[in-house]
Amino acid sequence: MLKIKHFIQESWLLIVASFAFGLLIAVASASLDARIKQNEKDKLDNLMKSLISDANDFQIAIEQAEIPGDRGRVETTDVYKALGEDGGVIGFAFVAVGAGFADKIKLVIAVDGKCEKFFGFKVLSSNETPGFGSKIKDDDPESDVDFADQFKGAPAQEFELIKTGKLEVIKKIDSQIVAISGATVSSDAVVKIFNMYTDKIREQLRQKGLIGDGK
Amino acid sequence: MANESQPTTGLYKETLLAGLWRENPVFRLLLGMCPTLAVTAAVKPALTMGLCVIFVLVCSNIIVSLMRNLLKPHLRILMFTLTIATFVTIADLFLKAFALTMSETLGPYVPLIIVNCIIICRAEACASKNGLIVSVIDALGMGVGFTLTLCVLAAIREVLATGMIFEVQVMPDAFVPWAAMGMPVGAFITLGLMLGLVNLTNKKKAKSSCHEV
Amino acid sequence: MLKDIRVSCSPHISERLSTRSVMIDVIIGLAPAMAAAGYYFRIHALILICTCVISSVAAEWLCNAIRKKPNSLDDFSAVVTGIILALSLPPNLPVWVAVIGSVFSIAIGKMVFGGLGANIFNPAMVGRTFLTASFGVLMTSWMVPVTIDSEIAKIDPDNKIKAVAEEGLVHARTRATPLAWSKQAIKSELGADLYSEEQFKATLTGEVGGSLGETSAIALLLGGLYLLIRRTINFHIPLAILVSAFIFGAIAYLIDSYSYVQPLYHLSSGGLLLCAFFIATDPVTAPLTRRGMWIFGIGVGMLTMLIRIVGEYPEGVMFSILLMNAVTPLIDRLCKRIPAGGKPSA
Numbered sequence: 001m002l003k004i005k006h007f008i009q010e011s012w013l014l015i016v017a018s019f020a021f022g023l024l025i026a027v028a029s030a031s032l033d034a035r036i037k038q039n040e041k042d043k044l045d046n047l048m049k050s051l052i053s054d055a056n057d058f059q060i061a062i063e064q065a066e067i068p069g070d071r072g073r074v075e076t077t078d079v080y081k082a083l084g085e086d087g088g089v090i091g092f093a094f095v096a097v098g099a100g101f102a103d104k105i106k107l108v109i110a111v112d113g114k115c116e117k118f119f120g121f122k123v124l125s126s127n128e129t130p131g132f133g134s135k136i137k138d139d140d141p142e143s144d145v146d147f148a149d150q151f152k153g154a155p156a157q158e159f160e161l162i163k164t165g166k167l168e169v170i171k172k173i174d175s176q177i178v179a180i181s182g183a184t185v186s187s188d189a190v191v192k193i194f195n196m197y198t199d200k201i202r203e204q205l206r207q208k209g210l211i212g213d214g215k
Numbered sequence: 216m217a218n219e220s221q222p223t224t225g226l227y228k229e230t231l232l233a234g235l236w237r238e239n240p241v242f243r244l245l246l247g248m249c250p251t252l253a254v255t256a257a258v259k260p261a262l263t264m265g266l267c268v269i270f271v272l273v274c275s276n277i278i279v280s281l282m283r284n285l286l287k288p289h290l291r292i293l294m295f296t297l298t299i300a301t302f303v304t305i306a307d308l309f310l311k312a313f314a315l316t317m318s319e320t321l322g323p324y325v326p327l328i329i330v331n332c333i334i335i336c337r338a339e340a341c342a343s344k345n346g347l348i349v350s351v352i353d354a355l356g357m358g359v360g361f362t363l364t365l366c367v368l369a370a371i372r373e374v375l376a377t378g379m380i381f382e383v384q385v386m387p388d389a390f391v392p393w394a395a396m397g398m399p400v401g402a403f404i405t406l407g408l409m410l411g412l413v414n415l416t417n418k419k420k421a422k423s424s425c426h427e428v
Numbered sequence: 429m430l431k432d433i434r435v436s437c438s439p440h441i442s443e444r445l446s447t448r449s450v451m452i453d454v455i456i457g458l459a460p461a462m463a464a465a466g467y468y469f470r471i472h473a474l475i476l477i478c479t480c481v482i483s484s485v486a487a488e489w490l491c492n493a494i495r496k497k498p499n500s501l502d503d504f505s506a507v508v509t510g511i512i513l514a515l516s517l518p519p520n521l522p523v524w525v526a527v528i529g530s531v532f533s534i535a536i537g538k539m540v541f542g543g544l545g546a547n548i549f550n551p552a553m554v555g556r557t558f559l560t561a562s563f564g565v566l567m568t569s570w571m572v573p574v575t576i577d578s579e580i581a582k583i584d585p586d587n588k589i590k591a592v593a594e595e596g597l598v599h600a601r602t603r604a605t606p607l608a609w610s611k612q613a614i615k616s617e618l619g620a621d622l623y624s625e626e627q628f629k630a631t632l633t634g635e636v637g638g639s640l641g642e643t644s645a646i647a648l649l650l651g652g653l654y655l656l657i658r659r660t661i662n663f664h665i666p667l668a669i670l671v672s673a674f675i676f677g678a679i680a681y682l683i684d685s686y687s688y689v690q691p692l693y694h695l696s697s698g699g700l701l702l703c704a705f706f707i708a709t710d711p712v713t714a715p716l717t718r719r720g721m722w723i724f725g726i727g728v729g730m731l732t733m734l735i736r737i738v739g740e741y742p743e744g745v746m747f748s749i750l751l752m753n754a755v756t757p758l759i760d761r762l763c764k765r766i767p768a769g770g771k772p773s774a
Contacts, residue, residue, distance in 0.1 A: 013285050014294060021301035028305045035312040043315065127322065393528075395561035404536060411540070415494075 044108060047122040048080060048093040051110035055082035055090060061210055065094070067200050079201060081210065082110070089113045089210070094201060095124060098193035101185040103127035105136070107193055111156050115202045115211050120152040121190070133186030145170050147180050147187065156198050159191045227352050234356025241364040241406075242413045246332040251365060252402040254324050258381050261369035263317050265362025267306045267325060272334050272354040274302040279342035280350035286343060295338040296329070303328045333361060371405050372396045447544070450711070451504035453660040457651035458511050458706060464634045464644035468573035469519040473640055477514040479523050483530035484510030491539035505544045509533055512552040512706055515641025516699055516746070517559070520571040525563055529555040549753045550713050553746050560746070570637040631696040638698070645696040652705030661709040664718055668725020669704040669732075670695060676733035688737065699745040700732060707745075713753045720756075720763040727752045 048058055061081035069075050077094050084090040093110040105126045110119035123137045138146045153173050162169070163179050170178045179187035205211045240246045247268075254260045275298045286294060307325045310318040318325065328334070337357055342350040370380055376397030378386035395401055465473040488506040492499055500506075513533055517526060533555030541547040560567045630636040634644025642648070655661045677691030694700065699707075708714060708728050715724050728748045735744025 010287055011290065013282065013287070014290060014297070017282075017294060017297060021297060024301055025304050025308075028308055032308045032312040036308065039312065039315045125319070391525075391563060391566070393562040394564065395558055398561065400558075400561065407540070 044095065044124065047108045047124065048082065048110060051093060051108065051119045051122060052082045052091045054084055056085055057083045058093065059083065061092060062204055062208060065201065065204050067096075067197055069098075069196060077197075079205070091119060092201070092205065092210075093119075094197070096193045096197045098189055098196065100126055100189045101128050101133045101183070105186075105189055105193065107190065109194065109197065111198075111201075113211070115205055116156055118151050118154050118156055118194075120148060121194075122148075128186045129183070132180070132183040135180045135183060136186050136190055147178075147190075150177050151194070156202070158198075159194050161188050161191045226349070230349055230352045231356040234353065234358070234360040235363070236360070238357075239360045239364060239413075240333045240336075240357055241361060241368075242410060244333075244336070245410075246336055247361060249327060250324055250331065251368065251406060252399065254321060255365055255369040255372055255402055255405075256376065256397050257373045258366055258369045260317065260320050261365040262362065263310070263314065264321060264324065264328075265358070265365050267303075267310070267328060268331065268333065268361055269355070269358030270306055271299060271302045271328055272337060272358045273351060275299045275334055275338055276342040276350040276354035277347065279338045280345060280347050283343045283345075291339075291343065292335075295335050295343075299334050299338070300329045333357060368402075368405055368409065371409075372401050376401060447503040447505065450660055451508050453655060453658050454508050454706065455504065455511065457655040457658075457660070458508075458515065458641070460647035460650040461515055461641040461644065461702070462511065464647035465515065465519075465640045468634055468643065469571070469640060472519040472571070475523060476517060476519065476521060476526055476640055477511060479526045480514035480517075480530045481507055481510035483527045484513070484534050487531040487534035488539065491535055492543075495539070497543065500543060503544065506534060509538070509551045509555075512702075513555050515702060516552065516556050516639050516707075518567060518570055519640045520569070521566060525559060525566055528562075529559045532558045545712055547712055548756075549750055550707055550710050553707060553749050553753075556746055557750060573635050573637075573643070628693055628696060631693070636697075642699040642702045645701055648701040648705060652701070655705060655709075661705065662718075662721065664721040665708050665714060665725040665728075666704040668722050669700070669708055669729040672726040672729030673700060673733050674729075676730055676737070680733070680737050694733065694736065698736075698743045703728070703732075703745040703749060707749055708752075713756060715756050715759045715763065717760070717763040717765055720759040723759050723763070724752050724756065727755070 045058060049055060058080045060078050062079040064076045065079050067075045067077060075097055077096065079092055079094045081089045082091040082093060090113050091110055092113070092115065093108060096107045096109050098105055098107075103126065105128070106124040108122045108124050110121070111117065112119065126134070126136065128134045128136060136147055138148065150170060150173065155175055157175050159175050159177050161179050161184075162176050163181075163184065169176065177187070177191050202211070234240065236243075238244060241248075241251050250264050250268075254264045275295070278298045279295060282294070303326060306328070307318070310321070310325060337354060341353045345353070373380055374385060375393045376395075377392050378384060378390045393401075396405070462473070462477060465477070484506045485501060489499065489501060492501075510530055510533075513529055514526065517529065533551040536558070537549060537551030537554030538544060538547045631643065632645045634647060636643050652661075652666060656663055656666075674691045674695060677688070677694040680688040681691055704725075708725065715721050728745075731748030731751055732744045735741055735747060741747075
């Protein structure tokens with residue numbers, strides 16, 4: 001009994017303050033949450049829009065699609081469908097997550113309406129080494145040898161990471177991806193994310209009848 | 216030490232100016248080196264960081280000053296950290312809501328304000344011993360001093376590394392940017408040279424004041 | 429009679445060895461390389477060397493003035509730093525870049541540490557690193573020696589590959605430095621066998637693209653030999669660097685002779701000789717003991733070859749020198765001389 005009294009005596013301020021501060025954060029979070037969510041959604045919309053430039057609108061096609069990852073973990077992601085001028089589905093986009101060199105890499109990946117070709121990817125968030133791994137973000141419209149450019153129009157199948165300096169291999173659009181020199185881990189992470197999601201997303205789209213079964 | 220019952224304007228002024236120069240957190244106390252080196256590649260993130268620190272510093276100094284008589288000595292650091300963490304979280308949420316790109320540029324350095332030594336130093340050295348007004352003035356002085364220093368450092372680096380200030384071109388077109396100044400090495404070199412300069416001027420001042428006396 | 433005999437404790441130095449005399453020796457040692465640079469790059473060499481020397485000296489004078497320290501210009505160390513920096517820069521570098529490099533070398537590389545003798549890193553290499561980090565493009569645009577026919581000089585790497593395919597022969601002396609060539613070979617854009625005998629000869633005489641003072645192997649060897657004969661430098665560091673670089677180059681060559689050029693080519697091209705004789709032997713930033721010098725030299729040679737063979741950059745001399753400079757205090761601690769009478773018992 002004495003112990004408890006002593007404990008309370010010493011730490012009442014801490015306990016009270018913890019509750020008060022917790023409440024403060026809860027209030028702040030509640031009032032700002034809508035805006036933060038909206039910001040994130042706007043950003044996602046912008047990225048999807050930049051990937052599928054013909055799209056007029058994006059709507060959720062599959063809510064919380066479950067993607068089994070490695071070691072039994074399950075990632076969930078919303079798959080969006082991109083609607084064209086005439087209201088037809090011209091593509092799908094989703095957020096894909098995977099382990100990068102330093103931190104998680106979040107990508108926005110877009111495929112065409114038949115799930116056959118990629119429109120490419122954009123980095124939603126990453127924390128790769130500046131100057132090396134951060135080059136996965138490079139997307140200069142002038143240059144055609146950016147890492148990201150290799151995915152634009154590439155067939156939606158397993159990608160293979162290779163290492164070479166040959167320009168024609170980088171420029172060729174196929175399922176061979178040339179790693180960024182000095183950033184093999186980051187390049188590999190992007191390729192792995194693609195490989196992890198592509199088939200499973202296609203599977204789920206088929207189940208929902210959103211794309212043909214490929215026969 | 217401040218005498219609470221008879222605070223004078225002279226004391227307030229003194230406290231405010233201490234943070235700006237005599238006890239400038241970066242140049243004189245060498246506190247908060249992590250953000251100083253990390254976010255000063257350009258003026259905009261430096262200014263944002265500075266404003267965040269001012270906000271957190273003022274809030275935490277107010278709270279700590281108010282509860283200074285209730286603090287148990289062995290639990291005080293815990294209380295300081297709790298207070299600081301609360302306001303940093305709020306600042307972080309605020310940035311995410313209203314300045315998403317800036318929040319992404321600053322990345323982990325906003326949550327890292329929690330362990331910024333300036334704030335815990337001011338809580339310990341000033342707010343836990345002084346009244347509300349003195350604590351607030353001290354927080355403002357220190358915060359503004361920190362922000363100004365960061366901005367000066369960032370301005371030098373941004374001009375040399377990109378030829379721009381606030382993303383506005385200030386150098387002639389012929390200027391070739393010094394890429395190294397935008398990298399961490401630029402931060403260390405600029406900070407080192409500025410510290411040297413400050414020490415040099417202070418030495419001179421000390422000497423001349425010696426002569427006067 | 430006895431009053432002429434002076435009693436003093438060791439060391440008993442019979443020769444008057446001053447910083448000034450050492451530095452003058454180094455300048456004489458660098459003379460052949462400067463002459464070769466002047467021959468191949470003409471006015472560019474003159475402008476670059478003069479700019480670097482003048483701005484180094486000016487920076488040293490200014491730093492001393494600010495710090496209110498006695499003038500240290502008369503030991504010629506700033507002149508040597510300026511010359512070495514100039515020789516390690518691309519010939520057609522704009523003057524203002526050279527000025528920034530020199531000022532950085534002296535002010536940040538040397539004076540902030542407290543002047544000559546207190547600097548941790550070789551000042552010239554500090555300056556060059558800063559320039560490389562800041563002005564990457566300017567620091568890798570090479571010019572061809574003026575003695576080369578301008579028609580041949582127009583062959584650039586792209587159409588050279590074509591020329592190779594068509595004629596089965598490549599002309600040695602073009603825009604890319606020999607090391608940039610061997611780097612391309614490693615990236616398997618072209619075979620290392622294109623690095624011909626002729627190209628090797630060109631690196632000996634210096635009629636090849638590259639930094640101002642590192643193109644001519646013969647001139648550098650001549651200068652190095654002079655320093656060795658004058659005993660201004662010990663043979664340990666240069667030998668260790670060259671031998672270890674040769675061995676590591678040979679290992680790579682033996683593993684894959686298609687991708688990697690012969691080890692001898694590695695020795696004769698790039699800044700390795702300049703580094704081995706003039707930069708690594710800087711008494712301030714190299715270890716003091718003989719064992720330490722061996723470790724230092726092997727480290728420099730190994731790191732250089734690692735960067736050249738595995739790394740991104742075609743040339744690694746600059747980085748390896750700085751890295752080994754950084755561990756020099758550790759090497760010195762490791763290789764303490766045991767005083768006569770063995771280790772003192774604890």
